[in-house]
Amino acid sequence: MSTFFPKWTNSLPTALAGGGACAAAVVIGGVWYYFTPKYFDVGYMPTQPGGGFNHQIHAGQLGMDCRYCHTKVEQSAEANIPNVSTCYGCHAESKLKAYADSKPHQEKTAFIREAWKDDKSVEWRRVHKVPDYVRNFPHNAHLNAGLSCYSCHGNIARMPVVWQNQPLSMSWCLDCHRAPEQNLVPKDKVTSVFWVENQMSPANAAAQAVEGKKLYEQRKLAAPENCGACHY
Ligand code: HEC
Ligand code: HEC
Ligand code: HEC
Ligand code: HEC
Numbered sequence: 001m002s003t004f005f006p007k008w009t010n011s012l013p014t015a016l017a018g019g020g021a022c023a024a025a026v027v028i029g030g031v032w033y034y035f036t037p038k039y040f041d042v043g044y045m046p047t048q049p050g051g052g053f054n055h056q057i058h059a060g061q062l063g064m065d066c067r068y069c070h071t072k073v074e075q076s077a078e079a080n081i082p083n084v085s086t087c088y089g090c091h092a093e094s095k096l097k098a099y100a101d102s103k104p105h106q107e108k109t110a111f112i113r114e115a116w117k118d119d120k121s122v123e124w125r126r127v128h129k130v131p132d133y134v135r136n137f138p139h140n141a142h143l144n145a146g147l148s149c150y151s152c153h154g155n156i157a158r159m160p161v162v163w164q165n166q167p168l169s170m171s172w173c174l175d176c177h178r179a180p181e182q183n184l185v186p187k188d189k190v191t192s193v194f195w196v197e198n199q200m201s202p203a204n205a206a207a208q209a210v211e212g213k214k215l216y217e218q219r220k221l222a223a224p225e226n227c228g229a230c231h232y
């Protein structure tokens with residue numbers, strides 16, 4: 001039965017011990033705090049350090065594949081954030097002329113060269129996060145099932161600054177687990193976010209319904225709905 005009570009509930013008895021008259025308020029406050037991760041809601045868009053990182057330029061205009069930087073996203077649970085050396089590969093002093101030798105460009109990308117020189121990492125601020133009482137979300141399982149980054153993150157290649165496009169709530173996970181067909185795409189298209197955006201558009205709804213159903217029948221998918229699959 002322990003899986004019905006995620007680890008964080010351990011702190012509730014302490015909150016309750018807080019005392020008679022206050023108890024109700026403490027519980028309401030606690031529920032509010034734990035159940036509404038408002039810092040990680042749809043639309044959440046933190047300011048990133050330095051000149052930031054612009055997906056619209058790199059993944060959109062320059063057409064870089066997501067896996068150029070998020071290299072392990074198909075192999076591991078976590079989608080890794082690239083380190084400075086990946087950026088420095090294009091933004092070193094020696095490369096400035098080849099790309100955009102303008103003053104604003106030099107200034108916007110200076111933080112990369114500084115971090116590289118000091119052997120430091122860039123402190124990117126996390127955008128998407130499920131609460132700690134949810135087991136690590138496995139990217140590899142979802143990508144291998146044929147789900148695109150687009151279904152869960154929106155069209156990142158249109159975002160100058162990344163923002164949260166989906167609620168990441170429990171019902172959001174379960175809605176798709178119960179009926180994943182409409183989100184399934186050919187596996188070689190999972191990172192082709194413009195292709196998927198077009199495929200998922202209302203104009204293509206009928207075609208995607210047929211295609212998704214076909215893919216679902218081919219792949220023997222079993223998206224879990226039992227609590228233990230997602231909670232400790
Ligand atoms: C040139 C490297 C690069 C490429 C290519 C790239 N990304 Fe990123 N991505 C980053 C960096 C750096 C961050 C962290 C900074 C930020 O959040 O803006 C990031 C952040 C993200 C985040 C938010 C992470 C969080 O904190 O929750 C998502 C989602 C994401 N990328 C998806 C994608 C997708 C989808 C593609 C392909 C369409 C892609 N990225 C292509 C470098 C890249
Ligand atoms: C494959 C080469 C390549 C890689 C890798 C790359 N960039 Fe860029 N980046 C470019 C090019 C080209 C431009 C200039 C686009 C323009 O201004 O037309 C650019 C522009 C920028 C700018 C200026 C954006 C603006 O608003 O003008 C920033 C900041 C930047 N990159 C950060 C990063 C960071 C951080 C990383 C690593 C996560 C990274 N880049 C990785 C090629 C790259
Ligand atoms: C089925 C939904 C789903 C798909 C498909 C998906 N993601 Fe995610 N992504 C998430 C969730 C949920 C999180 C938050 C995970 C957590 O908190 O552990 C996340 C987090 C991330 C992060 C932040 C990781 C970190 O440690 O900061 C990056 C980067 C990312 N995703 C990139 C991608 C890329 C690139 C793709 C496509 C190749 C992709 N995601 C496909 C749901 C998805
Ligand atoms: C867009 C659809 C979609 C969304 C959204 C989604 N999932 Fe899934 N998930 C799937 C499918 C399809 C599978 C089945 C994969 C298989 O059978 O290989 C799956 C499988 C899983 C598995 C089992 C992985 C394994 O190794 O078998 C876990 C755990 C999981 N999802 C957690 C989550 C969590 C947590 C969320 C929400 C934060 C979420 N999923 C959101 C479609 C989705």
Ligand code: HEC
Nearest residue numbers: 004035037130131134168169170173174224225226227230
């Ligand atoms: C597919 C993954 C998945 C499954 C299966 C799942 N949960 Fe969750 N659950 C989540 C996620 C993700 C959250 C975090 C929601 C948020 O951040 O708003 C969550 C949140 C919760 C919460 C906190 C309150 C809330 O609704 O936000 C409770 C309690 C909970 N789950 C219990 C359960 C129980 C009991 C089951 C089995 C009947 C279950 N969960 C099955 C993914 C799952």
